[in-house]
Every structure is written in structure tokens, then in C-alpha cells.
Amino acid sequence: MSLADEYDVDITFYHRDGTIYVDTRAGAPEPLLALLDGLGLDRHSALDDTWHQVPDHMDEIAMTAMAERAAPLLAHGGYQVDIDAGLFGGTAYRAALAARAARRQPPTPALHSARARRRR
Template identity: 40%
Template sequence: MSNQADDNDIDVLIHRRPLSTTVVAESRTGAPEILLATLDGLGFERKGYAIYTWHELPDTMDAAEISRTCRRAESTLLAARYKAVVDDRLIQQPQ
């Protein structure tokens, strides 16, 4: 299991998990608790396995909710001076 945030030298990468509908926020290894708590507060659910910690959006969100949440996450994280990247396909307005 590779951590894409570490691989891309960023704090958070928000994207759709390949071959899935799950939206995941990968934070860098050893991310500070304040960053993890920020993602919690934005509506992402914290998950973990062994040394990895990541966040996922609830599966009950529709496309409009996902778009709003990802836009808010991007602006909040950038304002807090984190290196954050959100997949553009997640923040485009749903049709």
C-alpha cells in the first residue's frame, strides 16, 4: 500500500479511489493531529490500518454534496497553508 500524499510530497490528496466510488483524503505519514482533526471537521471519516491514516467521505453523499465538501476542504486546507490537491473531477458541478 503506497501513500500518494507522501509520493507526491504534499500534505493531503483528495481523490476517488481507483475502481471505486469512494472519495478518500490521503494525508502524509505522520500528519499532525490538527490536520487530521481538520479533515474530521470537514465531514471526512477517519480510517486507519497499521501505520496508515486516511479519511473517506460517507457513501451516502450525492454528487452535489461531494462537490461542496471537496471545494470547502480545498479552500480550508489551502488557507491553513497545507499543500493540498483535490482531483478536479470531484469539484466540478454535477450535471
């Protein structure tokens, strides 16, 4: 079970030991994994586990910038994205939340009772 599975999201971004990781659900579809590859994230696999991470050769500022650009794009693409609190200073997190809110169906308007008009 991946961290994304535990959080019940499609993708989760987190920071550990100086690296930004991007974890997907177990058995994530290849198009999602290819999209993460296309965003410049490095794909890694061990046993039955697959994850992405920001390339190690980048400095902390470049790593954060890359991940900050990827998170909103994924959220706008319809994926549920979780971002470790404090990872990006909140910018990408707010963008992901805004994208999620924009995808939600607006509530159905309440039926207003018809009021009879007075005529003179």
C-alpha cells in the same frame, strides 16, 4: 508511504470507486487529522495507515460539495493541497492554487539605478 507523500504535498484529494478520499502524509500531525474530522470527513485506519474520506451515505453531489468546501479551506490554512484533475470541475483546484500563490513571498523589487536629475 501515502499518496500525499508520493505527490510531496500535505493533503491529496482523489476519487476512486465512487468515493472521494483525502490522503495525508504518513505520520500527519494530529491537529491536521482533527481538522479533517472537523470538516466532516470520516477518519479510517488500517495497520499504520490513516486516511479520510467523504461519508459513504452521501450522494455524489453532496460528496463533491463537501470536498469542494474543504480543499480551499485547507489550502488557505497553509497546507499544500493536491486535487485529482477533474474531481471538482477545477473550481477547488483553482482556489487551492490561488491560495498557494497568495502565500508565496513576493519577489524582491529590482534595484533601480539612481538617475541624476537635471536642474535648471
